[in-house]
Amino acid sequence: MHAVETAGLTKQYGKVFALRNLDFTINENEIMVLLGPNGSGKTTLLLILATVLKPSSGYAKVMSLDVTAQPTRVRRILGISFQEARGFWRHKPADILRFHANVCGVPKAERDTLIESLLKDLELWDARNKLFMHLSGGQAKRLEVAKVFVQRPKFAIIDEPTSQVDLRGKRKIWAQILKLRKEGSTILVATNEVREAEYLADRVTVLDEGRKVVCDTVRQLKDSITGGDIVELEVEVTEPQILEKALTELEGTVKVTNRGGNRFKAYVSMAESWVPKMTDVCYQNKARISSIRITEPSLDDVFLHFTGRALREDS
Template sequence: MSRVAVRIRDFVKKFGNVVAVNGLNLDVFDGEIFGFLGPNGSGKSTTLLTIATVYKPTRGDIEVYGFSVTRNGDAVRKLIGIAFQEPKALWVDKPYELLVWHAMVVGYSLIDSRRVVRDVMEELGLWEHRNKLFSELSGGTRKKVEIAKLFIQKPKLAIFDEPTAQLDVTTKHLVWSKIRDMNREGSTIIVATNDTFEAERLSDRVGIIYRGTLKALGSPSELKDMIPGGDIIEIRVEGFISGNALRKIEDALETKRLDLSNGTLKAYVNRGEEKVALALEILMRENVKVRSVAVKEPSLDEVFFYFTGAKLEEVRG
């Protein structure tokens, strides 16, 4: 996973006076599933559309497998494919015709196009809608048509912008599974999402972008571990815990905070899963009877709020 698929350097994108992305530096590695996490308007889509050569950088550059989006756009486009956030079709388009046209543009022969389009449409439950007008399709079905383009194309770098927005739970899981299949078959994947569950579920690494700036980068578990005292070791005990025992736990676990109330000890630590055994050992040495133990790690939502400093109202707005 060491070869760089996408190298983003000092990338700035302005629309008039509005700065959509401000000095982004990021590497996406070959073969990984990279999650781009951020709220609406954070600069995710702008970055993805620039990778896809739809936008041009205002400053800086982006390279896709060594090809610059500004200087070698034709070469970049041969390597990438993008499923847009909003499905792209005219209201009079019919899914089958649109997808066959797409398949042919990305290199299939007419016969192969028809075959692969049928296969993908059947897998996504789209076949019965093949000859309907786009205007007659539900939001979820339109979204599936948009995603189908990438499952047909199977590009070296596949970019999914909010792939499961508007999809029902079953289809969401189907799409995630197909994205993973694509990845196993050799595609590097970038998934932009504002759904932390999706980011965690799919991604090898996650980049948190907020107001046009990258705030944090790492695997979901690394990001969680970056929050000081983010893990909570929760131990329910019977009887009394001495002050001495609490001090030993505090020192050994390097807790950020330690609470004891109603027979429940809560230790706020880093890497809780590694320290839980130590806490138990101390309690047992102090003859404290342990009834239950749990280690809770922060959710990616909490990680997001921690790194962006955003308030819930602000993100909603």
């Protein structure tokens, strides 16, 4: 059984499609990362799953509950952290978390301990008695994600968990997300930060213009790019032309260029299986390898490969 399942999910605003015929699943206890530029439909999908928006057509189910037909039951098992911190602007962080925990049914016995530990871990303890309106952007964002961590829902939705947060804060939030998964939650994260996706994702779904472009593990997505891995090679060899020809003919090679003298740059698929074959070829050609540098494609490259556009151009 999938924790989340959508079929033909479409959201339309007038003539504009925010989501088009989306078929999408998340396995139980999985971290699924939605990757896409701004306006790709990530937030719309999250809000539909959170029952905040209604789909125009198709269906979405969370833990087998239909979000349109059983919205209140869906809301009882999910928690959402919004892209922008939502303003109870005259309240204090500790009060906001206490209220949220209370409404979401966190047992009273563990509420205060949990809130204190989270406020400390996310470095909000000193700001706990400030009014929300006096928090910095980063503090407000950390408070927003803290709501989900204090709630510990079966299904957690986190929209851009670390936008406006510094690197130290990012690491703390990522650690909390991984801890949440360890405790049994299924997690859906939307982001346009490649590094975040690579760090957190069990699987990644790439969205573009409301459509699912591709969905797989980070490894598989990277490997699916023909010639996506780049191997830079420096060798000691007497006849470099012969070696270049041999490398070009190797299985998995897309292109080899000679960068002058005995330096080569090879564009290959799946460097991890190409490199052992390459060392054999070098041995056969009496070439001594001085250095190897392998660069694998980023999710940016994956996005570019599947959509023909760079992720960052739009974000």
